[in-house]
Amino acid sequence: MTLRFHDSATAAVRDFTPLREGKASLYYCGATVQGEPHIGHVRSALAFDQLTRWLQASGYDVTVVRNVTDIDDKILVKAQENNEPWWALAYRFEQAFEDAYDALGILKPSYEPRATGHIPEMHALIALLIERGHAYPALDDSGDVYFDVRSWKQYGSLTRQNIDDMQAAPDADPRGKRDPRDFALWKGFKEGEPETAKWESPWGAGRPGWHLECSAMVTKYLGTEFDIHGGGLDLRFPHHENEMAQSQAAGHGFANFWMHNGMVTYQGEKMSKSIGNTINPREMLQIARPLVVRYYLGQAHYRSVLDYRPGSLTEAAAAVERIETFMNAALGQLHPDGSDYQGTLPEAFRTAMDDDLNIPAALAVLHETVRAGNTALAAADRDNAEAAFLGAVGMTEALGINPLDAQWQQGSGSESMANALDVLVKAQLEARAQARVEKNWAESDRIRDVLAAAGVEVADTAAGATWSLKK
Numbered sequence: 001m002t003l004r005f006h007d008s009a010t011a012a013v014r015d016f017t018p019l020r021e022g023k024a025s026l027y028y029c030g031a032t033v034q035g036e037p038h039i040g041h042v043r044s045a046l047a048f049d050q051l052t053r054w055l056q057a058s059g060y061d062v063t064v065v066r067n068v069t070d071i072d073d074k075i076l077v078k079a080q081e082n083n084e085p086w087w088a089l090a091y092r093f094e095q096a097f098e099d100a101y102d103a104l105g106i107l108k109p110s111y112e113p114r115a116t117g118h119i120p121e122m123h124a125l126i127a128l129l130i131e132r133g134h135a136y137p138a139l140d141d142s143g144d145v146y147f148d149v150r151s152w153k154q155y156g157s158l159t160r161q162n163i164d165d166m167q168a169a170p171d172a173d174p175r176g177k178r179d180p181r182d183f184a185l186w187k188g189f190k191e192g193e194p195e196t197a198k199w200e201s202p203w204g205a206g207r208p209g210w211h212l213e214c215s216a217m218v219t220k221y222l223g224t225e226f227d228i229h230g231g232g233l234d235l236r237f238p239h240h241e242n243e244m245a246q247s248q249a250a251g252h253g254f255a256n257f258w259m260h261n262g263m264v265t266y267q268g269e270k271m272s273k274s275i276g277n278t279i280n281p282r283e284m285l286q287i288a289r290p291l292v293v294r295y296y297l298g299q300a301h302y303r304s305v306l307d308y309r310p311g312s313l314t315e316a317a318a319a320v321e322r323i324e325t326f327m328n329a330a331l332g333q334l335h336p337d338g339s340d341y342q343g344t345l346p347e348a349f350r351t352a353m354d355d356d357l358n359i360p361a362a363l364a365v366l367h368e369t370v371r372a373g374n375t376a377l378a379a380a381d382r383d384n385a386e387a388a389f390l391g392a393v394g395m396t397e398a399l400g401i402n403p404l405d406a407q408w409q410q411g412s413g414s415e416s417m418a419n420a421l422d423v424l425v426k427a428q429l430e431a432r433a434q435a436r437v438e439k440n441w442a443e444s445d446r447i448r449d450v451l452a453a454a455g456v457e458v459a460d461t462a463a464g465a466t467w468s469l470k471k
Helices: 039-057 073-082 086-103 119-131 210-222 233-249 281-287 290-298 312-334 347-354 359-378 382-399 406-411 415-437 441-453
Strands: 004-007 012-015 023-028 061-066 135-137 145-147 183-188 206-208 225-232 254-261 264-266 306-308 456-461 464-469
Touching: 004 254, 023 039, 023 210, 039 061, 039 086, 039 225, 039 254, 039 264, 039 281, 039 290, 039 382, 061 210, 073 086, 086 281, 119 135, 119 145, 119 183, 119 210, 119 233, 145 233, 183 210, 183 233, 206 210, 210 225, 210 233, 225 233, 233 254, 281 290, 290 312, 290 406, 312 359, 312 382, 312 464, 347 359, 347 382, 359 382, 415 441, 415 456, 415 464, 441 456
Parallel strands: 023 061, 023 225, 225 254, 264 306
Antiparallel strands: 004 012, 135 145, 145 183, 183 206, 456 464
């Protein structure tokens, strides 16, 4: 099946044909580092991590760019409230985002540019837009520069809106604008703002507008035309609409695909701090292991709403444990000597993932494989057990949830401790097996009771005894 993705610009699922054969380029909007990451931020990063992994599994050499917006009105306001330098606050929260990404196994991007490091590229883009008749300095003496939305006939095409039905852009004083919907490319320095939050420009000292930053950074790292632009559904308007308009008005082909992930709700309602129905990644990681949190956040189709309920992480933990128990048991029986193995990808899994990253269908294939694998292990059917094990390895690797990966072992208490426990328990099981051979049932029962008291469950199968920790 041909790899296909939903393109927000055409509102259709289209065949993915990269601009350069064998290579894929992806830009997705990262953090505006004004505060701690919320669950929507992490869900978006995880969705595009899944996309990256599947492109790689499909044989593409993938270049990923994820920006950091480290200068913004909201950052300045929050810093003033905290009586903290804006750049210190931005860096502190940037690290909080990185910690959340790392905890959930989100791959590092190829490049992670900060807005403040790309001011010259922004100046060049503004100058080009003015030259082409799509931007103008403010009509007052504010030092602002605006994009002229009515100069670009395609404005509104990404979100399929009529310009006359749009609200005014609230990012600058409308007195300097030709049209209230014109948005700021450059924001002139205002009295009372930090001196460190301004850069000299041909239009006066100031700082970049939010929408301009992404256009300048993506062009530097991926060129004027690239394969995929991603972000949360809430960014389609005005951010992505404005990005697309200013970039195409500058003569750039820009993104071939626009992909947007859905929102996260709390028991069917929008999350809101004012009514107290929120949960953040840090709180989730206090409730469940990082692998479980990743599984939960990545289990729905990326374009659908993900609804959080009390008990959601418990359900996700049960699903992870089913996968984990099978893979650990299969590893112990089929590769006890640590021999190499290579994961495989069942055709049904490939078909699901190629169909606009249909994660629910892909997970259904994974769980069916686990069920078949458990049946094969119980029947000592080595060939089918091995096929199921290798399929589970390949599928969990592609989804970033392989419980055998060192990252998740460390997250549950360190790989070395897990290995030590495995050695000790297996020694007890070998002693129990010998006792049973000798028909020393009392000794066999004693060993089993000792393991049970330590929280270890023993299962006797045709292939021998296996163990797992009690839930």
